[in-house]
Amino acid sequence: MSAAVAEHDDHDDHHHDDHDHGPAKGLLRWIITTNHKDIGTLYLLFALAMFFVGGSMAMVIRAELFEPGLQFVDPAFFNSMTTMHALVMVFGAVMPAFVGLANWQIPLMIGAADMALPRMNNMSFWMLVAGVLLLASTLFMEGGAPNGGWTLYPPLVLQPITVGKALPFAIFSVHLLGISSIMGAINIIATILNMRAPAMRLMDMPLFVWTWLITAFLLIAVMPVFAGAVTMLLTDKFFHTSFFNAAGGGDPVLYEHIFWFFGHPEVYIMILPTFGVASTIIPVFARKPLFGYASMVWATASIAFLSFIVWAHHMFTVGMPIAGELYFMYATMIIAVPTGVKVFNWTATMWKGAMTFETPMLFSVAFVVLFTMGGFTGLMMAIAPADFQYHDTYFIVAHFHYTLVPASIFILMAAGYFWLPKWTGHMYNEKIGQLHFWLSAISVNILFFPQHFLGLAGMPRRIPDYAIQFADWNMISSIGGFIFGASQLLFLYIVIDTIKGGTGEKVSDEVWEDAAKHGLEWTLPSPVPYHTWITPPTTVPTEHVLDIH
Amino acid sequence: MNKVKQLFASLILAALGLGTAQADYTLNLMKGVTKVSNDIYDLHMLILWICVIIGVIVFGAMFYSIYHHRKSKGHQAAQFHENTTIEIIWTIIPTLILVAMAIPATKTMLELNNVNESDMTIQVTGKQWYWDYKYLNTDIHFESHLDEASEKSHRTMGADPRLVPHYLLNVDKPLVIPIKTKVRFVLTSADVIHSWWVPDLGWKKDANPGFINEAWTLVDKPGTYRGQCTELCGRDHGFMPIVVIAMEQPDYDAWVKKTLEQQKQKPDLSDQTREQLMAHGESVYLKNCVGCHQIKGAGVPGLIPALTGSAIATGKWESLDGFLRAGTSKMPKFDKLNGKEFAELMTYVRNNLGNNVGDELQPKQTALPDDDDE
Numbered sequence: 001m002s003a004a005v006a007e008h009d010d011h012d013d014h015h016h017d018d019h020d021h022g023p024a025k026g027l028l029r030w031i032i033t034t035n036h037k038d039i040g041t042l043y044l045l046f047a048l049a050m051f052f053v054g055g056s057m058a059m060v061i062r063a064e065l066f067e068p069g070l071q072f073v074d075p076a077f078f079n080s081m082t083t084m085h086a087l088v089m090v091f092g093a094v095m096p097a098f099v100g101l102a103n104w105q106i107p108l109m110i111g112a113a114d115m116a117l118p119r120m121n122n123m124s125f126w127m128l129v130a131g132v133l134l135l136a137s138t139l140f141m142e143g144g145a146p147n148g149g150w151t152l153y154p155p156l157v158l159q160p161i162t163v164g165k166a167l168p169f170a171i172f173s174v175h176l177l178g179i180s181s182i183m184g185a186i187n188i189i190a191t192i193l194n195m196r197a198p199a200m201r202l203m204d205m206p207l208f209v210w211t212w213l214i215t216a217f218l219l220i221a222v223m224p225v226f227a228g229a230v231t232m233l234l235t236d237k238f239f240h241t242s243f244f245n246a247a248g249g250g251d252p253v254l255y256e257h258i259f260w261f262f263g264h265p266e267v268y269i270m271i272l273p274t275f276g277v278a279s280t281i282i283p284v285f286a287r288k289p290l291f292g293y294a295s296m297v298w299a300t301a302s303i304a305f306l307s308f309i310v311w312a313h314h315m316f317t318v319g320m321p322i323a324g325e326l327y328f329m330y331a332t333m334i335i336a337v338p339t340g341v342k343v344f345n346w347t348a349t350m351w352k353g354a355m356t357f358e359t360p361m362l363f364s365v366a367f368v369v370l371f372t373m374g375g376f377t378g379l380m381m382a383i384a385p386a387d388f389q390y391h392d393t394y395f396i397v398a399h400f401h402y403t404l405v406p407a408s409i410f411i412l413m414a415a416g417y418f419w420l421p422k423w424t425g426h427m428y429n430e431k432i433g434q435l436h437f438w439l440s441a442i443s444v445n446i447l448f449f450p451q452h453f454l455g456l457a458g459m460p461r462r463i464p465d466y467a468i469q470f471a472d473w474n475m476i477s478s479i480g481g482f483i484f485g486a487s488q489l490l491f492l493y494i495v496i497d498t499i500k501g502g503t504g505e506k507v508s509d510e511v512w513e514d515a516a517k518h519g520l521e522w523t524l525p526s527p528v529p530y531h532t533w534i535t536p537p538t539t540v541p542t543e544h545v546l547d548i549h
Numbered sequence: 550m551n552k553v554k555q556l557f558a559s560l561i562l563a564a565l566g567l568g569t570a571q572a573d574y575t576l577n578l579m580k581g582v583t584k585v586s587n588d589i590y591d592l593h594m595l596i597l598w599i600c601v602i603i604g605v606i607v608f609g610a611m612f613y614s615i616y617h618h619r620k621s622k623g624h625q626a627a628q629f630h631e632n633t634t635i636e637i638i639w640t641i642i643p644t645l646i647l648v649a650m651a652i653p654a655t656k657t658m659l660e661l662n663n664v665n666e667s668d669m670t671i672q673v674t675g676k677q678w679y680w681d682y683k684y685l686n687t688d689i690h691f692e693s694h695l696d697e698a699s700e701k702s703h704r705t706m707g708a709d710p711r712l713v714p715h716y717l718l719n720v721d722k723p724l725v726i727p728i729k730t731k732v733r734f735v736l737t738s739a740d741v742i743h744s745w746w747v748p749d750l751g752w753k754k755d756a757n758p759g760f761i762n763e764a765w766t767l768v769d770k771p772g773t774y775r776g777q778c779t780e781l782c783g784r785d786h787g788f789m790p791i792v793v794i795a796m797e798q799p800d801y802d803a804w805v806k807k808t809l810e811q812q813k814q815k816p817d818l819s820d821q822t823r824e825q826l827m828a829h830g831e832s833v834y835l836k837n838c839v840g841c842h843q844i845k846g847a848g849v850p851g852l853i854p855a856l857t858g859s860a861i862a863t864g865k866w867e868s869l870d871g872f873l874r875a876g877t878s879k880m881p882k883f884d885k886l887n888g889k890e891f892a893e894l895m896t897y898v899r900n901n902l903g904n905n906v907g908d909e910l911q912p913k914q915t916a917l918p919d920d921d922d923e
Contacts, residue, residue, distance in 0.1 A: 068717075069710040070703055076784040076849065142851030149781045155758060156741040160879050161841060162783050164851040246759020252742060253757055287620070289630035317744060318755045319736075319762035322662045326655060333647045337640060344639045347611045354626035355619045365615065369608060376600035383650065385585075385657040386593045388752035389578060392744060392779040457575040458748040460779040463787030465703050467718045468711055472574055 022530050031126075034118035035530065036103045037423070042125050043100030044416075048495065050092030050132060051409075055485055057085035062447075062481035065474050070465050076162075078464035079147035084139065086150035087170075090270065091177045092132045094404065097412050098273040099124075099184045102212050104423065106188060108521035108528065109206045111197030111537045116190035124183035131176030138166035138173075146170045149462060151263070152230065154244040154255050158237045167237060171230045178223040185216035185223075192216075197520075197536040203297070204542050206519055207290065210297050211276030214304045218265045218272070221308070226262035229255060253318055260311035268307045271403060272300055274371075274411040275342060278364050281418050282346055284518050285361035286353030292345040299338035299345075306335050316387045325384050332382035336375070343372050358512075359433035363414035366441045367407055374402030377452070392462075395455025401448045405484075406441070413440070413491060420495070421511045425527030426502035428494050436494065439487035446480025517541055579748050582770045582795070586751025588657045595653070599646060661752060664763045667733035671724070675736070675743025675756035675778065678785035678840050682724050685735075689808055693720045694836050695788050701835070703788060704844040718775040721836070723792035725808075727801035728768050736762045739881075741783060747776035747793050755780055768795040784849075785840045816889040818912040823896075826909055830897025833890045837883060838898075846902025853879075857903035866895055866910055888916025 023029045023038065033039060060081050064072050073081070103121065107114055115121050138145040143164015148157035152170075157163055192213045196205070205213075232255070235241040242248020244255045275296075283290045290296065312318075313332040316325060346368050355361070377399040381387050390396060413436075421427050450473035455461075459470045466474065507526045515522040520540060524532055580590045618624045674681040679694040694700075696719040702708040703717065710716040726732050736745055738756040745764075746753030753776075754764040768774075776791040796804060821829070838856075842848050846856035856862045861872055870891060876882030886894065889912040899906040 069708060070706060075787065079781065079784065153742060156781065156783060159741060159783070161852055253760070287626040288628060291630050292636055293630065295636055317753050319757065322659065325658055329654060329658070330651060333651060336647060337643050340643045341640060343607060347607055350611060350614045351618065352627040353618050354624050355615065372604065372607065376604060379600060380593070380596050383592055383596055383654045385589050385654060385661055386596065388661065389589055389748060391753060453576050456578040458776065460777050462781045465717060465787050468716050469575065
């Protein structure tokens with residue numbers, strides 16, 4: 001590669017490289033590729049497919065909960081659906097989608113020719129596929145897929161009458177997914193720290209790059225913890241250890257502590273890159289620099305740090321000493337400060353802008369509003385005594401879905417609309433995009449807002465059937481769910497349509513008005529050539545950091 | 550006689566229930582019936598209003614901006630992107646709000662945690678899938694299962710749960726406590742993690758196997774308060790409700806007396822007709838076996854063996870009897886059942902659920918000498 005670069009530099013001043021070989025021909029291209037754009041595409045398409053798989057499971061859940069009584073599924077299968085829905089969405093859809101975005105965008109945004117470790121990049125993708133397929137295969141095993149919740153709490157998940165043959169397969173799948181994530185994270189860190197254009201200092205990097213750098217460190221820190229926890233489950237089950245078995249001197253609550261030491265950073269792994277994308281999109285459509293760039297970076301780093309020291313707020317009712325309850329309550333409340341800074345910064349970025357509302361901006365604004373609502377309920381749950389009521393009810397379900405669906409998922413949609421024209425050179429159909437947005441934004445609230453009421457009224461989560469007084473809001477929530485699910489088919493249509501040619505309109509290099517002021521990727525041709533930044537750019541957009549220079 | 554009473558009572562309840570147990574559009578947390586639950590409600594409202602006010606300010610500014618600062622209105626974009634003063638302000642103000650919020654929250658947390666000076670203690674043991682209540686320092690000890698009407702309804706595809714009073718929130722034997730008395734709970738579990746929650750009392754607490762948690766309540770108002778298990782505990786997690794009845798002290802004393810007398814009663818070992826054996830056997834089955842072996846005895850493929858056609862269930866009754874009393878690594882032992890219940894259960898299992906052994910067992914056959922002690 002370096003030889004090719006050197007040769008290239010000698011003969012050509014432009015960063016087009018017409019003489020370089022393109023991708024391998026045929027299907028093999030997608031299997032052996034080491035190109036960051038191809039791997040990014042693979043990640044994104046795989047995540048989209050898993051989004052529909054996990055979504056179908058959610059449809060099963062909402063169909064069963066449409067009315068009280070059991071209509072469609074057995075309670076154990078229902079539990080498998082909630083478990084698999086979570087695992088598929090977290091490890092199969094949201095995380096891979098952000099890794100896909102990182103693959104596509106980080107090299108383009110920092111002026112690097114590719115990811116630092118291209119072969120490992122290929123391997124981490126295919127290991128992800130193997131992991132998710134292994135997980136999905138448990139659906140067809142004797143005794144069904146894991147049904148002890150995505151948290152896999154012992155002793156339930158180790159019980160022979162609860163989980164059949166699936167457990168070791170699910171655990172091995174977690175190992176594969178963990179290795180895949182760690183390799184992805186190493187690659188991202190290596191790329192960002194080593195391959196930036198010489199002109200780009202750390203405090204010049206776009207926020208998406210910053211948030212991913214921090215997220216990658218979180219991944220490296222916590223994925224091994226999760227792998228360790230599930231390995232302990234494995235030895236408890238098959239090798240007669242007693243890590244989590246009180247009869248042998250262990251403690252089931254120990255697992256909860258280990259799991260959430262992983263689990264809390266994990267939820268931030270899904271939201272920090274979301275913040276990065278939002279901070280990238282909003283300035284472009286407000287035609288203003290991002291407000292408070294430096295404070296955004298520090299807020300992200302603070303949130304990442306805090307994520308390691310608040311885990312037991314997932315376990316307020318587990319029976320902790322009072323000092324523990326109070327400490328975890330205070331620590332959790334502090335997270336509201338840097339998160340608030342971010343929301344204020346986005347609002348200030350919009351303030352006195354010259355805004356237009358194309359689909360990516362619509363999704364981003366909806367993200368700011370609806371994520372903030374999820375943040376508010378998060379603050380409510382931080383109040384430990386109040387959490388004694390909220391814990392493990394639909395209030396919690398509403399909370400984390402607000403921070404994941406109209407936040408992470410909406411921003412992934414926004415990113416799709418924002419960068420697809422750049423990647424493909426085709427414009428998506430704005431009318432259908434707007435229709436997709438409005439249907440999604442309205443139905444997601446019909447789906448999740450009533451779940452706050454259900455939780456406050458006393459409906460526990462993870463139940464297939466419920467008392468009559470919960471019937472009305474559940475039916476409304478299910479209707480919202482079906483509309484939301486169906487609306488996502490529009491997104492599938494738009495993605496396919498745009499790849500095939502979209503509106504036929506020729507998009508400019510900038511795609512969006514003055515976008516080149518905001519990011520390096522907009523200075524490249526549309527569609528982006530197969531190889532980019534063979535010669536690193538000599539200047540980088542620093543509109544957002546004017547005062548620092 | 551008892552059956553007739555139960556039927557009558559449930560009919561009346563159903564008639565009342567049709568008016569009251571309908572779906573409603575409850576929006577907010579309940580205040581509950583204890584001081585702590587009211588404190589928690591106040592905390593909930595305080596933090597909710599703080600969030601609403603912040604939301605109105607932030608979203609108000611955002612929507613003002615969205616409406617006025619748009620390109621289509623000819624608004625020119627300003628180019629500011631930093632303002633140290635305002636950034637310090639919007640870091641400090643939320644911090645102050647949080648500190649103010651932490652003070653009442655800490656007070657309530659300390660109160661919730663104070664189990665001292667209680668007047669009585671009840672041991673709560675979560676089991677798949679019912680609750681076991683033991684009044685410490687007394688002989689009162691009973692199990693609390695989902696009531697039979699809900700049990701049958703939720704296990705019948707297409708049954709209308711609206712016809713069942715307090716569907717899924719009713720039990721056969723509720724927990725009874727006196728009002729104006731500090732009741733301490735010690736919670737544990739016999740199998741997996743459960744969580745004991747009655748919203749009107751204001752808290753939930755996990756029941757962890759091998760460990761003991763503590764909690765307390767002091768109810769001011771007589772009444773019936775309902776809740777559910779809130780930690781996923783397997784296939785029937787949704788079907789192990791909690792009912793607490795709080796009574797005036799004299800009523801409670803009468804209940805204690807009656808319960809102790811009932812517990813001392815020896816099982817009636819007189820012969821029953823086949824119909825009686827089968828009907829009672831179904832009740833025993835619904836309470837003890839159905840969670841795993843399912844309503845038709847089909848079990849769960851790959852996890853739980855079927856009773857239909859099972860060699861153990863349809864073999865010699867003496868070996869079935871021994872099997873049930875001993876349990877296995879997967880199945881708990883059922884030596885808690887008395888001779889009468891064994892006769893009823895075995896007759897039911899051997900002649901229903903797709904089996905047809907054709908025998909009938911009488912309580913006198915299955916009773917062991919020490920069954921009389923129960």
